[in-house]
Amino acid sequence: MELTVLEDTVFNLIRHAAIHLPPDVKEALKKAYLNEESEIGKIQLKVILENVELAEAHKIPLCQDTGIITIYVRAGAELKGLDKVEEAIINAVKRATREVPLRPNAINPINNQNSGDNTGRFSPQIDWEIVSGDILELSVLLKGGGSENVSSLSMLLPGVDFKDLKTFVIETVIRAGAKPCPPTVLGVAFGGGADLAVKLAKKALLRPLNKPNSNPKLAKLEEELLEAINMTGIGPMGLGGKITALKVHVDYAYRHPASFPVAVAFSCWALRRASARIFPDGSVEYLTLNSEEA
Amino acid sequence: MAVYYLKTPIPEKEIRQLRVNDVIYITGLIVTARDQAHRRALEYIKSGKPLPINLEGLALYHCGPLVRREDNEWFVLAAGPTTSTRMEYFEAELIKNFKVRVVVGKGGMGEKTTEAMKKYGAVYGVFTGGAAVLAAKLVKNVRSVEWLDLGVPEALWVLEVENFGPLIVAIDSHGNNLFIEAARKVEERKTQIYKMLGLHS
Numbered sequence: 001m002e003l004t005v006l007e008d009t010v011f012n013l014i015r016h017a018a019i020h021l022p023p024d025v026k027e028a029l030k031k032a033y034l035n036e037e038s039e040i041g042k043i044q045l046k047v048i049l050e051n052v053e054l055a056e057a058h059k060i061p062l063c064q065d066t067g068i069i070t071i072y073v074r075a076g077a078e079l080k081g082l083d084k085v086e087e088a089i090i091n092a093v094k095r096a097t098r099e100v101p102l103r104p105n106a107i108n109p110i111n112n113q114n115s116g117d118n119t120g121r122f123s124p125q126i127d128w129e130i131v132s133g134d135i136l137e138l139s140v141l142l143k144g145g146g147s148e149n150v151s152s153l154s155m156l157l158p159g160v161d162f163k164d165l166k167t168f169v170i171e172t173v174i175r176a177g178a179k180p181c182p183p184t185v186l187g188v189a190f191g192g193g194a195d196l197a198v199k200l201a202k203k204a205l206l207r208p209l210n211k212p213n214s215n216p217k218l219a220k221l222e223e224e225l226l227e228a229i230n231m232t233g234i235g236p237m238g239l240g241g242k243i244t245a246l247k248v249h250v251d252y253a254y255r256h257p258a259s260f261p262v263a264v265a266f267s268c269w270a271l272r273r274a275s276a277r278i279f280p281d282g283s284v285e286y287l288t289l290n291s292e293e294a
Numbered sequence: 295m296a297v298y299y300l301k302t303p304i305p306e307k308e309i310r311q312l313r314v315n316d317v318i319y320i321t322g323l324i325v326t327a328r329d330q331a332h333r334r335a336l337e338y339i340k341s342g343k344p345l346p347i348n349l350e351g352l353a354l355y356h357c358g359p360l361v362r363r364e365d366n367e368w369f370v371l372a373a374g375p376t377t378s379t380r381m382e383y384f385e386a387e388l389i390k391n392f393k394v395r396v397v398v399g400k401g402g403m404g405e406k407t408t409e410a411m412k413k414y415g416a417v418y419g420v421f422t423g424g425a426a427v428l429a430a431k432l433v434k435n436v437r438s439v440e441w442l443d444l445g446v447p448e449a450l451w452v453l454e455v456e457n458f459g460p461l462i463v464a465i466d467s468h469g470n471n472l473f474i475e476a477a478r479k480v481e482e483r484k485t486q487i488y489k490m491l492g493l494h495s
């Protein structure tokens with residue numbers, strides 16, 4: 001695997017995610033603008049849409065909080081040189097911080113020193129999955145601090161079906177209020193151990209908004225939760241209105257008989273993600289962007 | 295919902311006429327300050343030390359901008375608001391001591407800030423979270439930067455702005471707070487929501 005191809009691809013994905021919203025997210029925001037009834041809520045969505053266009057026109061990150069960076073790697077087991085992937089990702093992050101530019105957001109929590117280049121212990125966060133084949137698939141998620149701060153985990157009683165899960169999700173959304181920059185996208189995951197639930201909830205944000213859940217029962221749960229969330233009246237930026245969330249994505253894992261973890265992850269309206277596939281011949285297919293934008 | 299165009303330094307009288315849900319645009323100077331800058335400002339207040347800039351009549355902006363430096367000159371590329379609730383612990387003291395007239399942010403502020411705004415004459419204006427490029431386009435010039443040792447996001451950026459907004463007045467100087475009101479309304483709707491979900495609580 002050519003390391004320069006890998007580094008360039010990660011750099012392009014970060015730059016793209018920071019500047020352009022994916023088409024499905026833009027579509028959802030436009031629909032939200034049309035459906036919002038509150039006057040102030042509508043102003044917020046109008047400003048959001050204007051900002052998205054300005055960012056694209058001037059090639060500037062759409063939000064000053066370019067977020068914490070998570071790179072999801074799905075690596076074909078037949079690939080050689082996987083030990084070099086992390087180094088290439090770190091180089092791409094440093095370069096993106098200088099050239100896009102990104103705001104330096106990696107802070108050593110022991111002494112509050114900002115590393116200045118978005119790298120440090122476990123930064124960027126890299127999530128590995130080994131799959132069969134010889135393709136390397138990369139997804140980048142840039143997530144701001146405001147939405148990260150309202151993430152939540154609860155270890156529920158296993159005997160009460162989905163009732164406590166629904167209550168927990170609604171209470172979490174109400175507690176979050178205006179803080180995660182609504183309208184949000186929610187990732188909800190249940191089952192697993194605590195760590196897996198949190199991880200799956202965040203990863204659920206990668207699913208395109210126009211792709212329904214493959215499990216009909218979960219698809220129904222997603223719709224039900226979305227309807228309930230939008231009944232809260234929190235609205236765009238928490239200033240009141242009909243549209244508090246754009247979408248809810250649910251995922252699950254098998255659980256221990258005694259445990260029922262539920263995790264909720266939020267994305268602000270600026271759901272910034274981008275994906276690409278690198279083939280053995282070095283060619284790159286960008287999955288969320290047009291080639292001229294890369 | 296009325297629309298106002300304000301120029302800094304903003305007199306208290308102009309602040310007193312504003313009501314929640316009004317829309318304001320600010321021309322003049324706004325100064326960014328987030329977590330660490332608030333912490334340091336509070337230390338300065340306690341030790342009687344003056345701030346590097348006089349905030350009287352100005353707007354204080356909860357923002358950690360994305361900037362670029364070219365030939366010793368700073369340019370603001372993106373400058374949307376950060377969540378204001380984290381500054382709740384500090385803000386009342388800053389309003390009291392420095393006569394800040396507008397606090398700009400997103401996500402809302404609490405009772406202590408609402409009280410201080412009522413007592414000393416200030417409002418809280420919400421700028422749309424994430425609308426950072428739009429905000430940066432309204433910045434005409436970086437007047438100066440102070441406390442850069444705190445890091446780029448945490449420094450005090452003194453920005454010249456033109457018609458900075460729309461800012462929704464979410465806390466006025468008469469004790470009204472849109473976010474506290476909204477939270478109460480949400481609580482009232484909970485019964486209906488849980489009924490829809492087939493839950494009884």
